[in-house]
Amino acid sequence: MIALEFSTFLGRFHPLFVHLPIGFLLLAILLEWYQAITKKKRKSRLIAFAWLLGAVSAFAAALCGWFLGESGSYQDDSLFVHRWLGIALVVVAFIGWRIKYKSDNFSNVVHNGINIVLLLMLTIEGHKGGNLTHGENYLVEYAPAPIQNMLGVVQREEKLPQLSSPDSVTVYADMIHPILETKCISCHSDEVQRGGLNLATPELLQEGGENGPVVEASQPTESELFRRVTLPQKNTKYMPPKGEPMTYDEIKVMEWWIAQGAPFDKKLSDLEIPNTIKPTILRLYGLDTEPKPWYETVQLAPLDSTQIENLRSVGFSVRTLGGKNPLLDVKYSNTDLTKEQLMELDKVKEHITWLSLASSNVEDEWLSIVGNFENLTRLQLEKTDITDKGVGMLSNLSHIETLNLYGTKVTDSCLADLEKMEGLKRVYLWRTGVSPEDAKKLQEEKAELQVIGGKT
Structure with missing residues (x-):
């Protein structure tokens, strides 16, 4: 030494x-x-x-x-x-x-x-x-x-990619590799392997260099890759030895990735994102990782005006959510609803995210149509004659967040179907046949679900 x-x-x-x-x-x-x-x-x-x-x-x-x-x-x-x-x-x-x-x-x-x-x-x-x-x-x-x-000078883009949706982001490929590419690849590539280390592919990164692995999953401080970029810049082992060093934000993202197990194939939405790292990801990649309602994440082309006017002509009240969001808020509150009218909704089912059939004459069997509305996040069925059978028709709505069953004829038997709704966050059960005891039990079993009311 x-x-x-x-x-x-x-x-x-x-x-x-x-x-x-x-x-x-x-x-x-x-x-x-x-x-x-x-x-x-x-x-x-x-x-x-x-x-x-x-x-x-x-x-x-x-x-x-x-x-x-x-x-x-x-x-x-x-x-x-x-x-x-x-x-x-x-x-x-x-x-x-x-x-x-x-x-x-x-x-x-x-x-x-x-x-x-x-x-x-x-x-x-x-x-x-x-x-x-x-x-x-x-x-x-x-x-x-x-x-x-x-x-023939080729200018290499140093800016990190700007990302849009956590569900579409592969953490290593879209977030970590671009950092390595701008700060490390010049000395650790297929052409040059300083210290025997090649960072060109995930497989080569996992092999490490002359002294063994450079990443220890879940242990940032034990990982040579992280240790080298956090040494004092005057240290002879500091990396990168020349050019722009990693920024504080880039180092924090690298540390977070290693702490999460250094996965190479997982999506951002699959990993835990602490509140401390969310602002960093937003600054580096323009990606807001705060949880959003499903209807804010759906990307669809908007319906044309003739399709919306067709729904209005058969009795529905229709409005868009506003801004650039193409999804619809649809209402029907009269007592002359027919199955044929609901079939008209089925033609644009991908665009319906809020639906109110409150105080209507909707029947259990008709809800089999509504059960196919894949982007439905809020459904109001209060003051209708819906029973447990109708709730069963809705059990496949994976993105439903709010379901209002106030004043319906449902009983404790519907709770099993409510439990199947993965995205359900709030259900209203006032003046139904659901007992307070079973309603409380459902909420205990699904901590993220708020059960409001029960038999009174």
């Missing part, structure tokens, strides 16, 4: 030395060419001295750069070329110094040849170093768009 820290300490001097050889060697070459233009017969000794300073400082820069490369902060392929080109430049610089020191022993072709070779090497080596430090596009990153297009 001490040796590693000392080598890292020496490596940090690379930026200090790396510009010295550029200055000394350029000065030497320019001075030599100036003397050639002014037709000086004898080369100045300053030329050879500048070459010597350039060679020595190039050696110091290469040595420190070698140690800096051992820190693990750079991609292996690019680092390999930069390292060995730097060493070759040191050799060429010392050869150049020898030629300049014994200038009379070499022709102008040799002198100019070594100058041109060194200038080319300096240019390429400087560009390679810039790529390592700032990224491959650092020269053209802020160039005008036409120039970028001409050079």
